[in-house]
Amino acid sequence: MIIYFSSTGNSQFVAEQIAAATNDKVISVRQAVANGEKNFTLAENENFGMVMPTYFGGFPSIVKEFFEQIKINVEGENHYSYFVATCGGGAGNFPTIAEKTLQNFSLKLDAEFVIFMVDNWTPFFDLTDKKYLQEAESKVEPALKEIIEKISRQEKIQIPASISDEEAEKRYAMYENLRYTKNFTVNENCVGCGKCARQCPLKVIEIQNKKPVWTQEKCALCLGCLHVCPKNAINFNNQTEGRGQYHNPRIKKII
Numbered sequence: 001m002i003i004y005f006s007s008t009g010n011s012q013f014v015a016e017q018i019a020a021a022t023n024d025k026v027i028s029v030r031q032a033v034a035n036g037e038k039n040f041t042l043a044e045n046e047n048f049g050m051v052m053p054t055y056f057g058g059f060p061s062i063v064k065e066f067f068e069q070i071k072i073n074v075e076g077e078n079h080y081s082y083f084v085a086t087c088g089g090g091a092g093n094f095p096t097i098a099e100k101t102l103q104n105f106s107l108k109l110d111a112e113f114v115i116f117m118v119d120n121w122t123p124f125f126d127l128t129d130k131k132y133l134q135e136a137e138s139k140v141e142p143a144l145k146e147i148i149e150k151i152s153r154q155e156k157i158q159i160p161a162s163i164s165d166e167e168a169e170k171r172y173a174m175y176e177n178l179r180y181t182k183n184f185t186v187n188e189n190c191v192g193c194g195k196c197a198r199q200c201p202l203k204v205i206e207i208q209n210k211k212p213v214w215t216q217e218k219c220a221l222c223l224g225c226l227h228v229c230p231k232n233a234i235n236f237n238n239q240t241e242g243r244g245q246y247h248n249p250r251i252k253k254i255i
Helices: 010-022 029-035 061-069 094-103 130-138 140-152 165-178 195-199 224-228
Strands: 002-004 026-028 039-042 048-053 071-074 081-087 111-116 184-186 205-208 211-214 234-236
Touching: 002 010, 010 026, 010 048, 010 081, 010 140, 026 029, 029 061, 048 094, 081 094, 094 111, 111 140, 130 140, 184 211, 195 205, 195 224, 224 234
Parallel strands: 002 026, 002 048, 039 071, 048 081, 081 111
Antiparallel strands: 184 234, 205 211
16 A cells, blocks of 8 residues: 655656555545545555655645544554655655654554655746756656665665754744645636646635635645646745746656
8 A cells, every 4th residue: 555645746656656566556645535535454464655745844734634534454463664755855854754654553664765856846946947857857767766676675764854853843834834825826827727726635726707716724735736727827925936837747647
C-alpha cells in the first residue's frame, strides 16, 4: 500500500513508479477524501509507503487531516514501512512527522527518503527558468531508481530532520497563516473554464458568474488551481504573476 498526495504530479509519479516496481497498490489522498474513504486494510507482509510533498517542512493540511481521520487495520506484524518526501528546497521536519503518523497505526518507520524535484511554490521558484526546470528534471530518475532499489531490498534508513522542532513549528504557523483563500486573486484573462474548481482537492472553489470563487476561509495551499489554469489567470498573494506554471510531464492526469 502506497498512500500519496499530489497537486502537480510529482508525488503521484514517484508513488506510481515505486508501485510498479514493488507490485504495491496506490491510494490517492485527494481521491480517498473525495470518496469519503476512511477505512483501509494492510495485509500481512504488505509494505506501507507514504509519498508526500513537504509544505513549509511539514505535511499539507489535507494530508495531516486525512491521517487523523482514517483507520488502518494492520494484519500481522511483518510490514516494511517507509516515507518518501518530494521537495524542491528542503524536507524540513518530515522524519519526525512521518514517524509520529505511523505510530498512530502501530507501525514502525523503517526508512526515510528525500527526492528533489521541480518545486511548484512559485512565490520562491521561478518556473519560467528553463535551466532550473531542466536541471531539476534531470536528477529525478537516477534518484528515484536508487530509492526503488533500496525499498525493494527493504533497507532500513534514517535521515535526520533538517530543522529543529521549534523551527518546524514556526514554519508550519507561517503555512497556516498563508492558507487563507483571500490571498488568491483572478485577473481579466480568466475564461471561467472551471479547471481550477475541478483541480482543488478540498473543493473550495466554485464558478460563479463565470469566475472562480473560493467558498471557504482556508484551503490546502497546494497551488493546484494556479498551475492548471489555461490562462495563468490566478495569482497568489501578489507574488506569482509571471512566474510560470508546472505539471509533471510524465503524468497525464492528477489523481
